[in-house]
Amino acid sequence: MIQHVAIEVREADVAACVRFWALLGFDRVEAPPALAARSTWVQAGATQIHLLYADAPVVAPQGHVAVVATDFAATLDALRAAGYEPQPRREYWGSPRAFVRCPAGHRVEVMAFAPA
Numbered sequence: 001m002i003q004h005v006a007i008e009v010r011e012a013d014v015a016a017c018v019r020f021w022a023l024l025g026f027d028r029v030e031a032p033p034a035l036a037a038r039s040t041w042v043q044a045g046a047t048q049i050h051l052l053y054a055d056a057p058v059v060a061p062q063g064h065v066a067v068v069a070t071d072f073a074a075t076l077d078a079l080r081a082a083g084y085e086p087q088p089r090r091e092y093w094g095s096p097r098a099f100v101r102c103p104a105g106h107r108v109e110v111m112a113f114a115p116a
Contacts, residue, residue, distance in 0.1 A: 004048035005065050006039075008057035009104035014040050016103035017051050023078045024067050024110065057104060064099065064107035072096055072112035079110075086110060 009017050018028050018040060026042035026049060040051045049065065069075035076086050079100055086098035093115040100108050 001046070003046065004041075004050055006050040006052050007065070007102075007104065007106050008054035008059075009051045009106075010055070010057060011053040013104045014051055014053070018042060019082070020084070020102045021049055023082055023084075024075065024108070025070060051104075059105040060107070062107065064109050066109035066111060066114075068111050068114050072110070075110060 021042040022028075024044070026044040029041050029043045029048070030036065031039050031041045031050070038053050040053075042049045042051070044067070076098060079086050084100050086100040088096070088098045089109075091097065095111050095113045095115070097109060097111040100110060102108055
């Protein structure tokens, strides 16, 4: 199990990123005091995304974080209503899926269910 993924974001983008991850079921949680001055954390279940503050974030062009949406259609609708444009992709294992970019530019895959 992967416990967390850390991605770099400009500190000015943190609030928008927290709102974005909330659309995917992640809630803001407190980072440990020693890390709180340089990161913001969000969590869904046991999985966390650590938003690391960076003046010049590195955004991988094809690398991505993948999440399984509890209600895929409703999640895509919420993303669209918030101004994001999920791009549907081929259903390799029969699962509807789409890619979307977070406010910091990172690519996020949203899936109805993971491969078996």
